[in-house]
Amino acid sequence: MRIYKGIGIMSGTSLDGMDIAYCKFYEENNKWRYKILYAETIPYTIFWSEKLATAETKSAMELAQINVDFGLLTAEYINSFIKKHNIAPEFIASHGHTIFHQPEKSLTLQIGSGAHIATKTNTLTIYDFRSVDVAKGGQGAPLVPIGDMLLFPEYDICLNIGGIANISFQNNNKRVAFDICPANMALNYLASLKKLKYDDKGASAKQGEIDNTLLEKLNSFDFYHQKGAKSLGKEWFIKNIKPLLDNTSLNINNKLCTFVEHIAIQISLATDNIGNSMLISGGGTYNNYLIERIKHHTNYEITIPQQKIIDYKEALVFAFLGVLRLRNQVNTLQSVTGATSDSVSGIIV
Numbered sequence: 001m002r003i004y005k006g007i008g009i010m011s012g013t014s015l016d017g018m019d020i021a022y023c024k025f026y027e028e029n030n031k032w033r034y035k036i037l038y039a040e041t042i043p044y045t046i047f048w049s050e051k052l053a054t055a056e057t058k059s060a061m062e063l064a065q066i067n068v069d070f071g072l073l074t075a076e077y078i079n080s081f082i083k084k085h086n087i088a089p090e091f092i093a094s095h096g097h098t099i100f101h102q103p104e105k106s107l108t109l110q111i112g113s114g115a116h117i118a119t120k121t122n123t124l125t126i127y128d129f130r131s132v133d134v135a136k137g138g139q140g141a142p143l144v145p146i147g148d149m150l151l152f153p154e155y156d157i158c159l160n161i162g163g164i165a166n167i168s169f170q171n172n173n174k175r176v177a178f179d180i181c182p183a184n185m186a187l188n189y190l191a192s193l194k195k196l197k198y199d200d201k202g203a204s205a206k207q208g209e210i211d212n213t214l215l216e217k218l219n220s221f222d223f224y225h226q227k228g229a230k231s232l233g234k235e236w237f238i239k240n241i242k243p244l245l246d247n248t249s250l251n252i253n254n255k256l257c258t259f260v261e262h263i264a265i266q267i268s269l270a271t272d273n274i275g276n277s278m279l280i281s282g283g284g285t286y287n288n289y290l291i292e293r294i295k296h297h298t299n300y301e302i303t304i305p306q307q308k309i310i311d312y313k314e315a316l317v318f319a320f321l322g323v324l325r326l327r328n329q330v331n332t333l334q335s336v337t338g339a340t341s342d343s344v345s346g347i348i349v
Helices: 046-053 060-085 114-121 131-135 145-151 184-192 200-207 212-218 234-246 252-270 288-297 307-326
Strands: 003-011 018-028 031-042 091-102 107-111 125-127 157-161 164-171 174-182 277-281 301-303
Touching: 003 060, 003 307, 018 060, 018 307, 031 060, 031 145, 031 307, 046 060, 060 091, 060 107, 060 114, 091 114, 091 234, 091 307, 107 131, 114 125, 125 307, 145 164, 145 174, 145 307, 164 252, 174 234, 174 252, 184 234, 184 252, 200 252, 200 288, 212 234, 212 252, 252 288, 277 307, 288 301
Parallel strands: 003 091, 091 125, 157 277, 277 301
Antiparallel strands: 003 018, 018 031, 091 107, 157 164, 164 174
């Protein structure tokens, strides 16, 4: 039996830090098995949080340098992780950090130089998992659904609530997935206006009141009525959501409460009549008020998994995408992204 042991790296839009997961995979009776052996999140310094948050405004030369520097930072974090846990991964699969995501322009950019990661860690590295799909006319996102399909097949729906909420499920023997709406990206922005990193357990949102005028505006975007493969990026949030949140005299708690309701409503619309069971992962699972509102708007049997899966499911799946890439097997699904065909994605260094 071939056992793969590798590191998955994820840096998300919430900018809370870099997720690193050392995972084991093997195939038994035509079913993939997995285990997260070690995992941790290394918080970004204020310097790096600000650098990543403003990278899209930099010149081409500055962005090229940030790409190198972030690759070196990633390698530094990985080397510390390897030393701490005394491990010898056979590969690293790095998502990088998304700066631009505009698939309608055939454009997506995740920084974090794979060449520098491979060189500084002396470990085979796989990176840039999105570009091939985008070149084929796909959204380049979401990528996690193949992991949902092969690692978590017992659930009708896999819902991830990170910076953006996204979903995947089986439909006529095909995996279907798409981004639903901004989630922690918006909630964390509003919390920052209260000098908080995030709204702990949704306490501030719960103290607020729903504003129906703002809620109606939030629910009215054309994106929510689009069918088929679709994805969101930071640019969409800045262009469409942030002005609505900024240009209202509501207090912050009311804005938080209203946006939580918006997320819950959009999740309920996206998951209508799909099945019975739902697995929820991502940082949003810690927002008790958000989970409460999702339960209010849906009738699913909801499973909140163990903490390692909540926190590191995306890093786990990127490690798994690396395994599939090493086996030269499909790791990006046309049925999910809308591309012209499935892809074996990822550059190997």
